[in-house]
Amino acid sequence: xGDASRDPDEIADLVRSAxxxxxxxxxxxxxxxxxxxxxxxxxxxxxxxxxxxxxxLISVFQNLKALNEPAALYGWVRxxxxxxxxxxxxxxxxxxxxxxxELPAPGSPELAADIRDVLDxxxxxxxxxxxxxxxxxxxxxxxxxxxxxxxxxxxxxxxxARSSFRKAWSS
Amino acid sequence: xxxDWPVAEIDEVRRMRVLAAAIPGxxxxxxxxxASFDRVWEYIGDMERSMPALVRLFREFRxxxxxxxxxxxxxxxxxxxxxxxxxxxxxxxxxxxDRFAVGGFAAVPEGEGTRVxxxxxxxxxxxxxxxxxxxxxxxxxRILRRLRSNLA
Numbered sequence: 001x002g003d004a005s006r007d008p009d010e011i012a013d014l015v016r017s018a019x020x021x022x023x024x025x026x027x028x029x030x031x032x033x034x035x036x037x038x039x040x041x042x043x044x045x046x047x048x049x050x051x052x053x054x055x056x057l058i059s060v061f062q063n064l065k066a067l068n069e070p071a072a073l074y075g076w077v078r079x080x081x082x083x084x085x086x087x088x089x090x091x092x093x094x095x096x097x098x099x100x101x102e103l104p105a106p107g108s109p110e111l112a113a114d115i116r117d118v119l120d121x122x123x124x125x126x127x128x129x130x131x132x133x134x135x136x137x138x139x140x141x142x143x144x145x146x147x148x149x150x151x152x153x154x155x156x157x158x159x160x161a162r163s164s165f166r167k168a169w170s171s
Numbered sequence: 172x173x174x175d176w177p178v179a180e181i182d183e184v185r186r187m188r189v190l191a192a193a194i195p196g197x198x199x200x201x202x203x204x205x206a207s208f209d210r211v212w213e214y215i216g217d218m219e220r221s222m223p224a225l226v227r228l229f230r231e232f233r234x235x236x237x238x239x240x241x242x243x244x245x246x247x248x249x250x251x252x253x254x255x256x257x258x259x260x261x262x263x264x265x266x267x268x269d270r271f272a273v274g275g276f277a278a279v280p281e282g283e284g285t286r287v288x289x290x291x292x293x294x295x296x297x298x299x300x301x302x303x304x305x306x307x308x309x310x311x312x313r314i315l316r317r318l319r320s321n322l323a
Contacts, residue, residue, distance in 0.1 A: 021194065021294060022268070023190065023194060023266060023268045023273040023275075023294070024257050024259060024266065024268055026190055026193060026194075027190070027259055027266050030186060030189065030190070034181050034186070035178075037179070037181075038178045038179040038180065038181060039176070039178050039179075041179040042176060042177040042178040042179040043176045043177055045179065046177060049177065049178075049179035049180075050179050050180055050181060050182075050185060052179065053179035053181050053185075054181060054185045054188060054189060057181070057189040058188070058189050058192045058193065061189055061190070061192070061193030062192060062193055064193070114175065115175050115176060115177075116177055119177070131176075135176065
């Protein structure tokens, strides 16, 4: 999170130049945002994460002119990336056979060998809340707001997701 | 808890799709080439040779400054028009722009061959309308046809 490439003045200059159609500035911004978007989309969209990250970045750059305050860039990008990752993962789940699309899967998470296995057993919505809490460090209220769900639903999803992890780690 | 979380990998062709979608009016195309990535990029990366051969607007394309992956190039067109291009050049990625135009190439290994993307177009207000006037994505497809022919 705190990497040097997030110098606020430098980011603000790049955002403003990119908003005016400077492709070299867009490229520099893409260099900075791609790893961040990749970290958000990876655990939520899993096998479709490259598609999700691409869609998220397209949405970011097509709508960049709507960003009035460059300092809000990363929070704005986070909202778009999580939304796109959940959308792409849901679309992909619908395209798969019904028994695989039932999420969370009925199988036992105790058999999970690693983090990817545990994530596979959760729905995109459960993975999203987990990413926002564990990777981004958002509290439940902010995570719920970003996902357009009630704080109660966020708490319940988080509890279920964490429970899957606990079972996997303690097995 | 976050050490081993999966991370989405965005390759250079996907990056070019993002830029092409964000710049109004640019022509964009991508195709598979049987030639290896090294062969393709050796050709494209030699911009003083490849740009005049691929982009018909250029009679000459000369690198005048180079600092890491940031380059500056002077281009001369067929009617003597001149432009100074800022260029970003690294393996699998080339992006250039002057006051009036933007363009680029991206390449990634694909099987035994290479997927190559090309994009280019005007960098002026109304670029989208101008791009449509000049045939949408046909310009980028023509560039890839020349590349295929030149690699043969």
